[in-house]
Amino acid sequence: MTLMTSWVESANSADTDFPLNNLPYGVFSTNALEPRCGVAIGDQILDMAALEEAGLIELSEEPVFDVPYWNDVMELGVDAWEALRARLIELLSADAPEQASVAPHLVPMADVLLHMPMVVSEYTDFYAGKHHATNVGTMFRGAENALPPNWLHIPIGYNGRASTVVVSGTDIHRPNGQLKAPDADTPSFGPCKRLDIELEMGAIVGTSTDMGQTVSVAEADEMIFGYVLLNDWSARDIQAWEYQPLGPFQAKAFATSISPWIVTRAALEPFRTSTPEREKELLPYLQEPGPMLYNIDLSVIIEPEGGKQEVLARTNYNQMYYSAAQQLTHHASSGCAMNAGDLLGSGTISGPGKSERGSLLELSWGGKEPITLADGSTRSFIEDGDNMILTGHAQGEGFRIGFGACEGRILPAKRFP
Amino acid sequence: MTLMTSWVESANSADTDFPLNNLPYGVFSTNALEPRCGVAIGDQILDMAALEEAGLIELSEEPVFDVPYWNDVMELGVDAWEALRARLIELLSADAPEQASVAPHLVPMADVLLHMPMVVSEYTDFYAGKHHATNVGTMFRGAENALPPNWLHIPIGYNGRASTVVVSGTDIHRPNGQLKAPDADTPSFGPCKRLDIELEMGAIVGTSTDMGQTVSVAEADEMIFGYVLLNDWSARDIQAWEYQPLGPFQAKAFATSISPWIVTRAALEPFRTSTPEREKELLPYLQEPGPMLYNIDLSVIIEPEGGKQEVLARTNYNQMYYSAAQQLTHHASSGCAMNAGDLLGSGTISGPGKSERGSLLELSWGGKEPITLADGSTRSFIEDGDNMILTGHAQGEGFRIGFGACEGRILPAKRFP
Numbered sequence: 001m002t003l004m005t006s007w008v009e010s011a012n013s014a015d016t017d018f019p020l021n022n023l024p025y026g027v028f029s030t031n032a033l034e035p036r037c038g039v040a041i042g043d044q045i046l047d048m049a050a051l052e053e054a055g056l057i058e059l060s061e062e063p064v065f066d067v068p069y070w071n072d073v074m075e076l077g078v079d080a081w082e083a084l085r086a087r088l089i090e091l092l093s094a095d096a097p098e099q100a101s102v103a104p105h106l107v108p109m110a111d112v113l114l115h116m117p118m119v120v121s122e123y124t125d126f127y128a129g130k131h132h133a134t135n136v137g138t139m140f141r142g143a144e145n146a147l148p149p150n151w152l153h154i155p156i157g158y159n160g161r162a163s164t165v166v167v168s169g170t171d172i173h174r175p176n177g178q179l180k181a182p183d184a185d186t187p188s189f190g191p192c193k194r195l196d197i198e199l200e201m202g203a204i205v206g207t208s209t210d211m212g213q214t215v216s217v218a219e220a221d222e223m224i225f226g227y228v229l230l231n232d233w234s235a236r237d238i239q240a241w242e243y244q245p246l247g248p249f250q251a252k253a254f255a256t257s258i259s260p261w262i263v264t265r266a267a268l269e270p271f272r273t274s275t276p277e278r279e280k281e282l283l284p285y286l287q288e289p290g291p292m293l294y295n296i297d298l299s300v301i302i303e304p305e306g307g308k309q310e311v312l313a314r315t316n317y318n319q320m321y322y323s324a325a326q327q328l329t330h331h332a333s334s335g336c337a338m339n340a341g342d343l344l345g346s347g348t349i350s351g352p353g354k355s356e357r358g359s360l361l362e363l364s365w366g367g368k369e370p371i372t373l374a375d376g377s378t379r380s381f382i383e384d385g386d387n388m389i390l391t392g393h394a395q396g397e398g399f400r401i402g403f404g405a406c407e408g409r410i411l412p413a414k415r416f417p
Numbered sequence: 418m419t420l421m422t423s424w425v426e427s428a429n430s431a432d433t434d435f436p437l438n439n440l441p442y443g444v445f446s447t448n449a450l451e452p453r454c455g456v457a458i459g460d461q462i463l464d465m466a467a468l469e470e471a472g473l474i475e476l477s478e479e480p481v482f483d484v485p486y487w488n489d490v491m492e493l494g495v496d497a498w499e500a501l502r503a504r505l506i507e508l509l510s511a512d513a514p515e516q517a518s519v520a521p522h523l524v525p526m527a528d529v530l531l532h533m534p535m536v537v538s539e540y541t542d543f544y545a546g547k548h549h550a551t552n553v554g555t556m557f558r559g560a561e562n563a564l565p566p567n568w569l570h571i572p573i574g575y576n577g578r579a580s581t582v583v584v585s586g587t588d589i590h591r592p593n594g595q596l597k598a599p600d601a602d603t604p605s606f607g608p609c610k611r612l613d614i615e616l617e618m619g620a621i622v623g624t625s626t627d628m629g630q631t632v633s634v635a636e637a638d639e640m641i642f643g644y645v646l647l648n649d650w651s652a653r654d655i656q657a658w659e660y661q662p663l664g665p666f667q668a669k670a671f672a673t674s675i676s677p678w679i680v681t682r683a684a685l686e687p688f689r690t691s692t693p694e695r696e697k698e699l700l701p702y703l704q705e706p707g708p709m710l711y712n713i714d715l716s717v718i719i720e721p722e723g724g725k726q727e728v729l730a731r732t733n734y735n736q737m738y739y740s741a742a743q744q745l746t747h748h749a750s751s752g753c754a755m756n757a758g759d760l761l762g763s764g765t766i767s768g769p770g771k772s773e774r775g776s777l778l779e780l781s782w783g784g785k786e787p788i789t790l791a792d793g794s795t796r797s798f799i800e801d802g803d804n805m806i807l808t809g810h811a812q813g814e815g816f817r818i819g820f821g822a823c824e825g826r827i828l829p830a831k832r833f834p
Contacts, residue, residue, distance in 0.1 A: 122579055150597075150604070153595065153603070154604075156662075157666055158575065158576070158663040158664050161753055173629045173752055176751060176752075177751050186697070187700065211672070212671075214834070235751070242571055244565050244567065247660075247663040247664020249573075249576070250750060250753065254752040254753055255752075284606070284834060333594060333667060333833065336671055338580065416750065417633060417702040
């Protein structure tokens, strides 16, 4: 596949995140416009509510784009998703006869505020990166017992907190919590001292299942509406003290950031790739009928307060051991009802190399090997004022499918109690 | 406090669950009426949508009762909750002048279908019963290490799945899942063989907090709209294989049942009692300024298919080590945003005695001491066709504040894949 050209000139550059091949879905507002659905094209956003109002697109009898979320479109189902993409490509292609009527509904990206692209129904976070799980397991339990016995059989996941999933650009206060140093007799309560990121992809479930219903991996793949970058902010010291025996809770509950644009499954289609060869054969319900991961280059960037951006790590989504489709199949396998707007975090994505690690915990090896930044300062974990940025794109021939950035600056802890 | 009398005669009996002192909130429908808000009084339900339509109650400029959930009322805030209760007592008291105009809006409970009383925003389950945690810990880790080191300091909790919280009376299919016998080399996939209940109370958060906001225990107590009985159905064999290192997931995701009536905090006020003396002093943010548990008698009942109901255990909510207010304070302590409609499971409630245990896992001691039923059959865990029933009430002088039943029958597993 090569670049598809558009009459929106800025969409035809080899290094834009948003060529006609992409067409990701977001929610934007301006001084004049209330939050509404929009589609990114080059350096512009197509105002979908205005387009619908003008009769240039009609997905449903009721308007679906004049709301600040894409959940209504998701609920129309896969056929509607395909029709929407086809119509958008038609309207925005270089030779589109509708150019003159569509052009007035473009809004420069520089003038907008971006919001959460959907209402998150529920948020589930997985632990499907083998290099990450091995690194963390080695630090905590030793190399011999790095991977838990179930890890090669189950896409391990836990329920996260949907109420604190926020869009890129939202400042995050350093959380307070119960902490206990290994040599302390009793715990204390105060600001997290080991604040971390987790580089992840988020898959957005677009169609719902009933309680008691199960889905095959092929069906699960079809249920996915699109993908975002996801930073699963983690308070490592709170986590260490609280997580036995029922898993992470407040260590992850304070914030999860996502990139503002939902990149559709259709846009990523040319970049499909397979999960790695299995060390243990998967149970039949988890076996993939085809390639269900994607080749997506990912970076972790730090921007200290008043300083310059600096890349800390580069890796790829193709490093995962389980795909989002496998995770979704497992999620519904007990009969758990899934809903449009459910967000599935992939788990931290790390590659095999030292510079391919998707968390500071791994990059600084638990704080034992602090990272030295260009300004001479060091980091084991995040400091107040640091802006942490994730970026990602799939690289095509002369074009790329970008996600936009997923960033968040850490503000000092609030006083409590 | 003694019985408050009503002109609804059936509400004046010493053994009704729903005297005027109670006035719990539910959602009902009939052949003629769409699901709407209702209040239980004796053997009747007051149709709140009709009452509002008739101008007999006005909480807000917009109608709030003609919808199938109480979330809108929750969001009006504590003052509105108090005004609502005061007005209902006024309208339903024995000497109420409005009797003739209110009476036409009563619907016999025998004629209705009960629905979920609210939209569950998110569901969190705690692990705050010391006898339960000690019993389970003893079975799995031995008496020496029964309680995890954090247990006396943190109200341990984990995020559950809101999409499968269902109202009492909903049938539940036995879940499938990954299982691995201790002596097996590899896991298999199939129906759960160790299906269990967990006797819990559910606290419903009625007011929201912003991300980054924290609340004291006293504030948290005020945020609670009311309580329900809650059965946290659990697949023990799925749980045993999946739960390390990130906690329960599919073992709990298939279903959680709640009783249909939200019993308000105001109705339970006379039954407040304190959490037990602390073995370790709690950190200041978790210390209670007053009694925040409630004295509520609870029972677990089994009804085998075609058989008779039989009590398996009796205990009391006053056995908990942490109150819902403490749990809510901890939940928000990292800055986690809380929303109206959030449901907090107390954790399994067990007393010190053998007949006071709130799960079959404890009652049959992990299957080693099967329970013999009246019909001569035995149970280590739940069998297909068993109807599992939780009941609860606070006992006053000549009246009781009842919750109605929380029941669910187990149907055979569906075939998957």
